[in-house]
Amino acid sequence: xxxxxxxxxxxxxxLKKNSSTKIPIELYEPIAYSLTIGGKRIRPALLLLANDLFxxxxxxxxxxxxxxxxxHNFTLVHDDILxxxxxxxxxxxxxxxxxxxxxxxxxxxxxxxxxxxxxxxNKTHLLEILAxxxxxxxxxxxxxQFDMNFETSLTVSIDDYLKMIALKTAVLLGGSLKIGAVLxxxxxxxxxxxxxxxxxxxxxxxxxxxxLDLYGNPDKFGKRIGGDIISNKKTYLLLKATELATGRxxxxxxxxxxxxxLDDDAKVNKVKIIFNELNIKQLALDxxxxxxxTAISHLDSIDASAEKKLVFENFAKSLMKREN
Amino acid sequence: xxxxxxxxxxxxxxLKKNSSTKIPIELYEPIAYSLTIGGKRIRPALLLLANDLFxxxxxxxxxxxxxxxxxHNFTLVHDDILxxxxxxxxxxxxxxxxxxxxxxxxxxxxxxxxxxxxxxxNKTHLLEILAxxxxxxxxxxxxxQFDMNFETSLTVSIDDYLKMIALKTAVLLGGSLKIGAVLxxxxxxxxxxxxxxxxxxxxxxxxxxxxLDLYGNPDKFGKRIGGDIISNKKTYLLLKATELATGRxxxxxxxxxxxxxLDDDAKVNKVKIIFNELNIKQLALDxxxxxxxTAISHLDSIDASAEKKLVFENFAKSLMKREN
Numbered sequence: 001x002x003x004x005x006x007x008x009x010x011x012x013x014x015l016k017k018n019s020s021t022k023i024p025i026e027l028y029e030p031i032a033y034s035l036t037i038g039g040k041r042i043r044p045a046l047l048l049l050a051n052d053l054f055x056x057x058x059x060x061x062x063x064x065x066x067x068x069x070x071x072h073n074f075t076l077v078h079d080d081i082l083x084x085x086x087x088x089x090x091x092x093x094x095x096x097x098x099x100x101x102x103x104x105x106x107x108x109x110x111x112x113x114x115x116x117x118x119x120x121x122n123k124t125h126l127l128e129i130l131a132x133x134x135x136x137x138x139x140x141x142x143x144x145q146f147d148m149n150f151e152t153s154l155t156v157s158i159d160d161y162l163k164m165i166a167l168k169t170a171v172l173l174g175g176s177l178k179i180g181a182v183l184x185x186x187x188x189x190x191x192x193x194x195x196x197x198x199x200x201x202x203x204x205x206x207x208x209x210x211x212l213d214l215y216g217n218p219d220k221f222g223k224r225i226g227g228d229i230i231s232n233k234k235t236y237l238l239l240k241a242t243e244l245a246t247g248r249x250x251x252x253x254x255x256x257x258x259x260x261x262l263d264d265d266a267k268v269n270k271v272k273i274i275f276n277e278l279n280i281k282q283l284a285l286d287x288x289x290x291x292x293x294t295a296i297s298h299l300d301s302i303d304a305s306a307e308k309k310l311v312f313e314n315f316a317k318s319l320m321k322r323e324n
Numbered sequence: 325x326x327x328x329x330x331x332x333x334x335x336x337x338x339l340k341k342n343s344s345t346k347i348p349i350e351l352y353e354p355i356a357y358s359l360t361i362g363g364k365r366i367r368p369a370l371l372l373l374a375n376d377l378f379x380x381x382x383x384x385x386x387x388x389x390x391x392x393x394x395x396h397n398f399t400l401v402h403d404d405i406l407x408x409x410x411x412x413x414x415x416x417x418x419x420x421x422x423x424x425x426x427x428x429x430x431x432x433x434x435x436x437x438x439x440x441x442x443x444x445x446n447k448t449h450l451l452e453i454l455a456x457x458x459x460x461x462x463x464x465x466x467x468x469q470f471d472m473n474f475e476t477s478l479t480v481s482i483d484d485y486l487k488m489i490a491l492k493t494a495v496l497l498g499g500s501l502k503i504g505a506v507l508x509x510x511x512x513x514x515x516x517x518x519x520x521x522x523x524x525x526x527x528x529x530x531x532x533x534x535x536l537d538l539y540g541n542p543d544k545f546g547k548r549i550g551g552d553i554i555s556n557k558k559t560y561l562l563l564k565a566t567e568l569a570t571g572r573x574x575x576x577x578x579x580x581x582x583x584x585x586l587d588d589d590a591k592v593n594k595v596k597i598i599f600n601e602l603n604i605k606q607l608a609l610d611x612x613x614x615x616x617x618t619a620i621s622h623l624d625s626i627d628a629s630a631e632k633k634l635v636f637e638n639f640a641k642s643l644m645k646r647e648n
Contacts (some may be wrong), residue, residue: 027469052587077433082425101406101472104428108402108435115439116458127443134440145351148425221455310390 001318003052003311007045011069014062015041017168030094030106031113034073037091043172044069046179046315048196053308056184060122064129064183067117068176069223071133074110076138077103082148111137121183129179136175143168150234161239162203170202191297200295201316206289208320210235214272215281226268232257235282236287242270292320327635331369335393338386339365342441354418354430358397361415367496368393370639371490371504376520377632380508384446388453388507391441392500395457398434399464401427436463438619442497445507453503455567467492474558486527486565494526500578517622524619525640531612532644534559538596539605550592556581556623560611561604614631615643 015035044065051061080093081086081103087093095103103250118124118133130166150156157297178195186194213228228235228276247251256271258264275281339359346352368389379607403409405427406419407503411417419427442457443450470488474480510518537552538561552559569577580586580595599605623636 024466024469026473027466050604069377081428100424102400104405105465105472106470108432108461111432112458112461112465115454116462119439119451119454119458126450127447130439134443137436138433138440141429141436142348142351145348145429148429149350152528206382311636 007048011041011044044046047176048072050177050180051184052185054184061183065122067114070112075105085188165206165248170199173202174199193302196298200291251258331372332365335365335368367500374501374504375508378510380507385507387444391438395438401431411438445479466506490529494523496524497526520622524615528615
């Protein structure tokens with residue numbers, strides 16, 4: 001983890017140097033704000049780590065790393081409008097602190113700034129990393145749209161759900177790693193392996209998120225346990241339960257999802273009993289492990305030093321052992 | 325004009341070929357809609373024309389031309405949310421036909437698609453045209469923000485206004501022309517001259533717009549004469565009048581701008597009398613001619629065939645003689 005923490009520091013430092021106050025301030029203040037309210041910088045750090053794995057130079061990959069972080073924050077600025085979200089990382093979202101118009105326009109500028117940063121990368125690989133970036137960026141938007149569709153859709157299959165979380169969250173992890181690899185001149189197979197490592201790990205991570213919402217340690221989780229159940233959010237747990245429930249259990253689940261008399265605590269408790277009867281937690285963990293193991297097998301296939309690959313494996317393990 | 329019409333046709337045809345129906349349709353239907361409700365395709369046609377001026381091949385510039393048109397329509401999709409505009413080109417805006425969320429997200433995808441199209445251009449010039457595109461795109465956003473700021477700002481100078489219309493409208497004309505020139509391997513001075521031609525012509529065009537709002541032929545204008553006055557829009561005419569008005573005239577102008585008893589027709593008539601007293605129409609036309617002449621002098625400086633340059637001059641003239 002030492003190495004990831006190092007790169008997180010590198011990214012943080014570079015973001016500070018890169019920030020500037022330009023006019024109109026109505027546009028640039030929200031951008032600076034969104035980039036300084038405490039992101040974890042995981043994606044750009046992974047990009048630099050992948051670059052290092054294949055023997056690349058940090059200075060050749062730093063602008064692309066910043067591009068990924070600016071892009072990621074652009075998606076958050078716009079998503080907070082779409083989700084009507086007042087909070088982001090415990091602070092006011094740009095949408096809430098200013099307004100929707102400011103959030104739209106400053107987000108647009110961030111997307112263009114991301115391309116500007118990316119364009120500063122080594123000319124030899126520019127076309128390739130632009131292609132990865134553009135494809136990934138469009139997929140992230142598609143994932144967000146599928147997620148919004150699911151809110152009102154009556155039938156969402158597990159496959160639909162896995163595809164959605166792949167697009168919305170996982171491909172950006174994969175894309176970040178692949179860009180780092182390409183900039184280090186990695187072989188195409190290896191660049192694809194590190195992409196698949198990131199993508200599969202991202203899906204596993206999201207499934208873990210779904211499990212933690214209900215089965216996390218309340219002292220460490222930081223959010224209300226069962227929040228997804230209260231809001232009828234179509235997580236892996238709920239979709240799997242809907243798929244498996246029949247007879248009495250199906251009736252009870254339907255009741256929980258539609259009842260207007262159940263209070264929040266009772267709803268969470270009742271749904272948890274149903275999930276336990278259907279063994280949902282274990283099924284979710286099994287699915288998660290499937291993606292986790294696929295991620296690790298791609299990592300194993302990469303032609304690089306075992307020592308350097310261990311950093312990625314330890315990082316992956318830490319993600320799966322987290323409690324919040 | 326024959327040649328511009330030809331390139332407009334080329335762009336129209338290529339846009340049709342380029343469109344596809346992908347999922348999620350909630351994202352791609354609005355994109356197809358916004359690209360088919362009848363834009364004039366002036367910017368991409370000018371890009372192709374500039375490419376031709378410097379002996380470029382159409383197929384080398386077509387993707388960049390499409391990129392500009394997709395980008396331009398992205399700005400319209402997002403601007404219509406910002407302006408709360410139900411109509412675009414006489415049809416429902418994406419924002420009105422669907423909703424703000426759909427307009428935000430499909431706009432985002434269009435911006436990325438524009439970069440994708442641009443990236444298909446000849447590798448030799450990719451870095452250069454990306455730089456022009458990114459700078460221009462950010463300037464357009466800045467212009468939109470300045471325009472929004474002006475709505476609530478008490479003091480907007482003529483200089484502020486000219487800067488705003490340059491950013492919001494004119495730089496994209498300049499940028500389109502310059503990209504076409506660069507892709508044709510034009511000399512850097514010539515690429516800059518064609519940029520300045522487009523930018524200055526764009527400013528002149530916008531000033532003409534301001535004049536036509538009040539002094540246009542009602543039968544041909546297509547919009548209500550004096551619409552800008554009714555909404556107290558800070559156009560060149562109003563800003564110039566505010567700058568020049570003193571004493572009685574200033575009092576009368578202030579009355580018109582703040583009165584709640586004046587009906588729309590009376591307001592337009594009264595303000596027009598004030599403008600006439602201050603000779604505002606002529607001053608606006610003088611300013612417009614200044615930019616127009618600067619545009620033409622840049623065109624004259626370009627090292628290219630007089631015959632080919634004449635197409636640009638005739639186009640510029642036609643813009644200035646328009647009645648709507």
